[in-house]
Amino acid sequence: MALVVKFMKATLVNWILVLFVSFSWGASFMFTRLAVDEIAPTYLVIARLFLASILLGPIFIRMKDLILMSREMPSILILGIINAALPFFLYAYSAQDLSAGMLSILNGTSPLFALIIAITLFKQNTTLLQILGLGLGFVGLLIFIGFNQLSFIFFPVSLCLIGAFCYAYSNNILFKLNHIRSAALASVTMISGFFFSLPLIFMETSEFSLNLSPQIIFAIFFLGLVSTGISFIAYVVLLQRSSPVQASSIIFLVPVTGIFWGAVFLGEAITRNVLMGAAFILVGIALTNLFKPKELSKDV
Secondary structure, three states: OHHHHHHHHHHHHHHHHHHHHHHHHHHHHHHHHHHOOOOOHHHHHHHHHHHHHHHHHHHHOOHHHHHHHHOOHHHHHHHHHHHHHHHHHHHHHHOOOOOHHHHHHHHOOHHHHHHHHHHHOOOOOOOHHHHHHHHHHHHHHHHHHOHHHOOOOHHHHHHHHHHHHHHHHHHHHHHHOOOOOHHHHHHHHHHHHHHHHHHHHHHOOOOOOOOOOHHHHHHHHHHHHHHHHHHHHHHHHHHHHOOHHHHHOHHHHHHHHHHHHHHHHOOOOOOHHHHHHHHHHHHHHHHHOOOOOOOOOOOO
Protein backbone atom coordinates (compact mmCIF):
# COMPACT_ATOMS: atom_id res chain seq x y z
CA MET A 1 0.00 0.00 0.00
CA ALA A 2 2.84 2.36 0.86
CA LEU A 3 4.41 1.74 -2.55
CA VAL A 4 1.12 2.58 -4.29
CA VAL A 5 0.79 5.85 -2.35
CA LYS A 6 4.41 6.72 -3.11
CA PHE A 7 3.88 6.00 -6.82
CA MET A 8 0.73 8.13 -6.94
CA LYS A 9 2.47 11.07 -5.24
CA ALA A 10 5.43 10.87 -7.60
CA THR A 11 3.12 10.66 -10.62
CA LEU A 12 1.13 13.66 -9.35
CA VAL A 13 4.32 15.71 -9.10
CA ASN A 14 5.23 14.78 -12.67
CA TRP A 15 1.83 15.82 -13.99
CA ILE A 16 2.03 19.13 -12.11
CA LEU A 17 5.39 19.74 -13.82
CA VAL A 18 3.92 18.76 -17.21
CA LEU A 19 1.01 21.21 -16.82
CA PHE A 20 3.16 24.05 -15.49
CA VAL A 21 5.74 23.80 -18.27
CA SER A 22 3.17 23.36 -21.05
CA PHE A 23 1.03 26.30 -19.91
CA SER A 24 4.10 28.49 -19.48
CA TRP A 25 5.54 27.60 -22.88
CA GLY A 26 2.06 27.90 -24.41
CA ALA A 27 1.78 31.45 -23.05
CA SER A 28 5.14 32.25 -24.62
CA PHE A 29 3.56 32.07 -28.09
CA MET A 30 1.10 34.80 -27.11
CA PHE A 31 3.74 37.04 -25.54
CA THR A 32 6.13 36.48 -28.44
CA ARG A 33 3.38 37.50 -30.85
CA LEU A 34 2.99 40.74 -28.92
CA ALA A 35 6.70 41.43 -28.44
CA VAL A 36 7.86 41.04 -32.05
CA ASP A 37 5.72 44.03 -33.03
CA GLU A 38 8.18 46.30 -31.21
CA ILE A 39 11.43 44.34 -30.92
CA ALA A 40 13.35 42.29 -33.50
CA PRO A 41 13.39 38.49 -32.95
CA THR A 42 17.18 38.47 -32.47
CA TYR A 43 17.03 41.02 -29.67
CA LEU A 44 14.08 39.19 -28.13
CA VAL A 45 16.00 35.90 -28.03
CA ILE A 46 19.04 37.55 -26.44
CA ALA A 47 16.86 39.42 -23.92
CA ARG A 48 15.09 36.18 -22.93
CA LEU A 49 18.36 34.36 -22.34
CA PHE A 50 19.89 37.33 -20.49
CA LEU A 51 16.93 37.63 -18.11
CA ALA A 52 16.88 33.88 -17.53
CA SER A 53 20.62 33.96 -16.81
CA ILE A 54 20.52 36.76 -14.25
CA LEU A 55 17.52 35.11 -12.56
CA LEU A 56 18.87 31.59 -12.47
CA GLY A 57 22.59 32.11 -11.95
CA PRO A 58 22.79 33.97 -8.62
CA ILE A 59 19.89 32.04 -7.08
CA PHE A 60 20.48 28.45 -8.10
CA ILE A 61 24.20 27.97 -8.77
CA ARG A 62 26.32 27.00 -5.77
CA MET A 63 30.07 26.56 -5.50
CA LYS A 64 29.76 22.78 -5.16
CA ASP A 65 27.69 22.80 -8.39
CA LEU A 66 30.45 24.63 -10.24
CA ILE A 67 33.02 22.12 -9.02
CA LEU A 68 30.83 19.23 -10.15
CA MET A 69 29.95 20.84 -13.49
CA SER A 70 33.58 21.70 -14.26
CA ARG A 71 34.07 17.99 -14.98
CA GLU A 72 31.21 18.12 -17.51
CA MET A 73 32.04 21.45 -19.13
CA PRO A 74 32.20 20.21 -22.76
CA SER A 75 28.68 18.74 -22.48
CA ILE A 76 27.36 21.89 -20.79
CA LEU A 77 28.83 24.15 -23.47
CA ILE A 78 27.24 21.94 -26.12
CA LEU A 79 23.91 22.28 -24.29
CA GLY A 80 24.19 26.08 -24.42
CA ILE A 81 24.47 25.86 -28.20
CA ILE A 82 21.99 23.11 -29.12
CA ASN A 83 19.38 23.73 -26.42
CA ALA A 84 19.18 27.51 -26.60
CA ALA A 85 21.23 29.64 -28.98
CA LEU A 86 21.09 27.56 -32.18
CA PRO A 87 17.45 26.33 -32.15
CA PHE A 88 16.16 29.76 -31.03
CA PHE A 89 17.85 31.32 -34.05
CA LEU A 90 16.79 28.56 -36.48
CA TYR A 91 13.12 28.87 -35.55
CA ALA A 92 13.22 32.68 -35.57
CA TYR A 93 14.79 32.68 -39.04
CA SER A 94 12.33 30.09 -40.39
CA ALA A 95 9.38 32.08 -39.06
CA GLN A 96 9.95 34.55 -41.90
CA ASP A 97 8.73 31.96 -44.42
CA LEU A 98 6.60 29.46 -42.48
CA SER A 99 3.28 29.80 -40.70
CA ALA A 100 2.97 29.39 -36.94
CA GLY A 101 1.10 26.14 -37.55
CA MET A 102 3.89 24.73 -39.67
CA LEU A 103 6.46 25.76 -37.06
CA SER A 104 4.45 23.92 -34.39
CA ILE A 105 4.26 20.76 -36.49
CA LEU A 106 7.99 20.78 -37.18
CA ASN A 107 8.72 21.48 -33.52
CA GLY A 108 6.45 18.52 -32.75
CA THR A 109 8.93 16.18 -34.43
CA SER A 110 11.28 16.66 -31.48
CA PRO A 111 9.73 13.85 -29.35
CA LEU A 112 10.05 11.49 -32.33
CA PHE A 113 13.71 12.43 -32.72
CA ALA A 114 14.15 11.99 -28.95
CA LEU A 115 12.78 8.45 -29.20
CA ILE A 116 15.08 7.53 -32.10
CA ILE A 117 18.14 9.07 -30.40
CA ALA A 118 17.36 7.50 -27.03
CA ILE A 119 17.08 4.01 -28.56
CA THR A 120 19.88 4.13 -31.13
CA LEU A 121 22.56 6.28 -29.48
CA PHE A 122 21.87 6.13 -25.74
CA LYS A 123 20.48 2.55 -25.60
CA GLN A 124 17.55 3.57 -23.39
CA ASN A 125 14.55 1.31 -22.96
CA THR A 126 11.12 2.34 -24.17
CA THR A 127 7.70 0.71 -24.40
CA LEU A 128 5.12 0.12 -27.11
CA LEU A 129 2.75 2.38 -25.17
CA GLN A 130 5.26 5.23 -25.38
CA ILE A 131 5.69 4.71 -29.12
CA LEU A 132 1.91 4.60 -29.58
CA GLY A 133 1.56 7.71 -27.42
CA LEU A 134 4.07 9.65 -29.51
CA GLY A 135 2.28 8.59 -32.68
CA LEU A 136 -1.12 9.69 -31.37
CA GLY A 137 0.37 12.95 -30.16
CA PHE A 138 1.81 13.76 -33.58
CA VAL A 139 -1.46 12.86 -35.33
CA GLY A 140 -3.28 15.09 -32.86
CA LEU A 141 -0.86 17.90 -33.64
CA LEU A 142 -1.61 17.57 -37.37
CA ILE A 143 -5.38 17.64 -36.70
CA PHE A 144 -4.97 20.49 -34.25
CA ILE A 145 -3.04 22.72 -36.64
CA GLY A 146 -5.05 21.66 -39.70
CA PHE A 147 -3.84 19.95 -42.86
CA ASN A 148 -4.61 23.13 -44.83
CA GLN A 149 -1.72 24.79 -43.00
CA LEU A 150 0.81 22.39 -44.46
CA SER A 151 3.16 24.04 -46.91
CA PHE A 152 6.70 22.94 -47.51
CA ILE A 153 9.61 25.24 -48.29
CA PHE A 154 12.72 23.09 -48.25
CA PHE A 155 15.29 25.43 -46.65
CA PRO A 156 13.30 26.79 -43.66
CA VAL A 157 11.72 23.37 -43.09
CA SER A 158 15.20 21.85 -42.96
CA LEU A 159 16.30 24.49 -40.45
CA CYS A 160 13.31 23.69 -38.20
CA LEU A 161 14.03 19.97 -38.37
CA ILE A 162 17.63 20.67 -37.36
CA GLY A 163 16.30 22.74 -34.45
CA ALA A 164 13.95 19.91 -33.40
CA PHE A 165 16.84 17.44 -33.58
CA CYS A 166 18.92 19.79 -31.39
CA TYR A 167 16.21 19.85 -28.74
CA ALA A 168 15.87 16.07 -28.86
CA TYR A 169 19.60 15.45 -28.59
CA SER A 170 19.99 17.97 -25.77
CA ASN A 171 17.25 16.17 -23.82
CA ASN A 172 19.35 13.03 -23.82
CA ILE A 173 22.43 14.96 -22.66
CA LEU A 174 20.42 16.59 -19.85
CA PHE A 175 19.19 13.16 -18.81
CA LYS A 176 22.73 11.77 -18.74
CA LEU A 177 23.77 14.69 -16.47
CA ASN A 178 21.19 13.77 -13.83
CA HIS A 179 23.90 13.63 -11.17
CA ILE A 180 23.91 17.45 -11.31
CA ARG A 181 21.16 19.38 -9.54
CA SER A 182 18.40 20.27 -11.98
CA ALA A 183 18.28 23.97 -11.09
CA ALA A 184 22.04 24.40 -11.41
CA LEU A 185 22.20 22.52 -14.71
CA ALA A 186 19.34 24.55 -16.18
CA SER A 187 20.94 27.79 -14.99
CA VAL A 188 24.35 27.12 -16.52
CA THR A 189 22.72 25.97 -19.76
CA MET A 190 20.87 29.29 -20.10
CA ILE A 191 23.98 31.31 -19.25
CA SER A 192 25.99 29.38 -21.82
CA GLY A 193 23.20 29.87 -24.36
CA PHE A 194 23.20 33.63 -23.73
CA PHE A 195 26.92 34.00 -24.48
CA PHE A 196 26.67 31.82 -27.58
CA SER A 197 23.71 33.91 -28.83
CA LEU A 198 25.54 37.24 -28.59
CA PRO A 199 27.10 36.93 -32.09
CA LEU A 200 23.54 37.10 -33.48
CA ILE A 201 23.64 40.84 -32.77
CA PHE A 202 26.08 41.32 -35.64
CA MET A 203 23.61 39.64 -38.02
CA GLU A 204 20.70 41.91 -37.04
CA THR A 205 20.17 44.90 -39.32
CA SER A 206 17.44 46.70 -37.36
CA GLU A 207 18.25 49.10 -34.54
CA PHE A 208 17.56 48.28 -30.90
CA SER A 209 15.26 50.70 -29.07
CA LEU A 210 14.44 50.96 -25.36
CA ASN A 211 11.29 52.93 -26.15
CA LEU A 212 8.92 50.02 -25.51
CA SER A 213 5.36 50.01 -24.22
CA PRO A 214 4.67 48.65 -20.69
CA GLN A 215 2.83 45.64 -22.21
CA ILE A 216 5.85 44.67 -24.30
CA ILE A 217 8.22 45.12 -21.35
CA PHE A 218 6.00 42.79 -19.31
CA ALA A 219 5.94 40.29 -22.19
CA ILE A 220 9.75 40.30 -22.44
CA PHE A 221 10.17 39.81 -18.70
CA PHE A 222 7.63 36.99 -18.67
CA LEU A 223 9.40 35.28 -21.57
CA GLY A 224 12.78 35.61 -19.91
CA LEU A 225 12.01 34.94 -16.25
CA VAL A 226 9.11 32.48 -16.49
CA SER A 227 9.02 30.79 -19.91
CA THR A 228 12.78 30.58 -20.40
CA GLY A 229 13.98 30.57 -16.78
CA ILE A 230 11.73 28.94 -14.20
CA SER A 231 9.98 26.69 -16.71
CA PHE A 232 13.27 25.30 -17.99
CA ILE A 233 14.20 24.29 -14.44
CA ALA A 234 10.84 22.54 -14.09
CA TYR A 235 11.42 20.82 -17.44
CA VAL A 236 14.87 19.57 -16.42
CA VAL A 237 13.42 18.29 -13.13
CA LEU A 238 10.75 16.38 -15.07
CA LEU A 239 13.28 15.05 -17.55
CA GLN A 240 15.60 13.78 -14.83
CA ARG A 241 12.65 12.16 -13.03
CA SER A 242 11.46 10.34 -16.15
CA SER A 243 13.22 10.10 -19.52
CA PRO A 244 14.00 12.24 -22.60
CA VAL A 245 11.12 10.61 -24.52
CA GLN A 246 8.52 11.25 -21.83
CA ALA A 247 9.62 14.80 -21.05
CA SER A 248 9.78 15.84 -24.71
CA SER A 249 6.15 14.76 -25.18
CA ILE A 250 5.24 18.08 -23.52
CA ILE A 251 5.96 19.72 -26.86
CA PHE A 252 2.74 18.19 -28.22
CA LEU A 253 0.76 19.93 -25.46
CA VAL A 254 2.28 23.40 -25.91
CA PRO A 255 0.11 24.38 -28.95
CA VAL A 256 -2.99 23.33 -26.99
CA THR A 257 -2.13 25.58 -24.05
CA GLY A 258 -1.17 28.32 -26.51
CA ILE A 259 -4.69 28.19 -27.96
CA PHE A 260 -6.09 28.31 -24.41
CA TRP A 261 -4.22 31.53 -23.60
CA GLY A 262 -5.12 32.99 -27.00
CA ALA A 263 -8.81 32.28 -26.38
CA VAL A 264 -8.72 33.80 -22.89
CA PHE A 265 -6.72 36.95 -23.58
CA LEU A 266 -6.88 37.49 -27.36
CA GLY A 267 -10.40 36.21 -28.10
CA GLU A 268 -9.20 33.57 -30.54
CA ALA A 269 -11.76 30.94 -31.59
CA ILE A 270 -11.59 27.29 -30.49
CA THR A 271 -12.69 25.12 -33.42
CA ARG A 272 -13.79 21.48 -33.69
CA ASN A 273 -10.38 20.54 -35.11
CA VAL A 274 -8.73 22.14 -32.09
CA LEU A 275 -10.82 20.07 -29.68
CA MET A 276 -10.36 16.84 -31.65
CA GLY A 277 -6.61 17.35 -32.03
CA ALA A 278 -6.28 18.26 -28.35
CA ALA A 279 -8.02 14.99 -27.40
CA PHE A 280 -5.51 12.95 -29.44
CA ILE A 281 -2.62 14.92 -27.94
CA LEU A 282 -3.81 14.42 -24.36
CA VAL A 283 -4.29 10.67 -24.87
CA GLY A 284 -0.87 10.44 -26.50
CA ILE A 285 0.82 12.28 -23.63
CA ALA A 286 -1.01 10.11 -21.10
CA LEU A 287 0.31 6.95 -22.78
CA THR A 288 3.81 8.35 -23.06
CA ASN A 289 3.90 9.30 -19.39
CA LEU A 290 2.62 6.05 -17.90
CA PHE A 291 5.82 5.39 -16.02
CA LYS A 292 7.23 4.84 -12.57
CA PRO A 293 9.53 7.77 -11.86
CA LYS A 294 12.99 7.00 -10.66
CA GLU A 295 14.00 8.14 -7.21
CA LEU A 296 15.66 11.51 -6.75
CA SER A 297 18.42 11.57 -4.18
CA LYS A 298 19.22 15.26 -4.62
CA ASP A 299 17.33 18.46 -4.08
CA VAL A 300 16.40 20.73 -6.97
